[in-house]
Amino acid sequence: MNAKEIVELAERIKPILAGREPALQSAVLAELTSLWLAGHFVPGDREQTADIRARLLAAYCQLVLDLTKVNAKEIGTD
Numbered sequence: 001m002n003a004k005e006i007v008e009l010a011e012r013i014k015p016i017l018a019g020r021e022p023a024l025q026s027a028v029l030a031e032l033t034s035l036w037l038a039g040h041f042v043p044g045d046r047e048q049t050a051d052i053r054a055r056l057l058a059a060y061c062q063l064v065l066d067l068t069k070v071n072a073k074e075i076g077t078d
Contacts, residue, residue: 033060 017025040056042048072078 033057 017028020028037053037057040049040052042052069078
């Protein structure tokens with residue numbers, strides 16, 4: 001995984017969500033995020049599974065906040 005690959009894939013996805021109502025965009029992103037989280041588990045250990053998912057979600061939310069600052073500046077909404 002590299003930055004170029006991330007940007008290229010995001011550019012392919014953007015047109016699918018563009019122009020859709022914010023609630024729909026949010027629901028789609030939440031569905032994809034929940035599928036991503038559900039794929040992280042520790043077989044036979046619900047507690048460790050919950051812990052790893054909580055840590056991944058916290059890191060993901062921080063990444064979203066960090067990227068929001070960068071993107072807001074880029075599009076002039078900071």
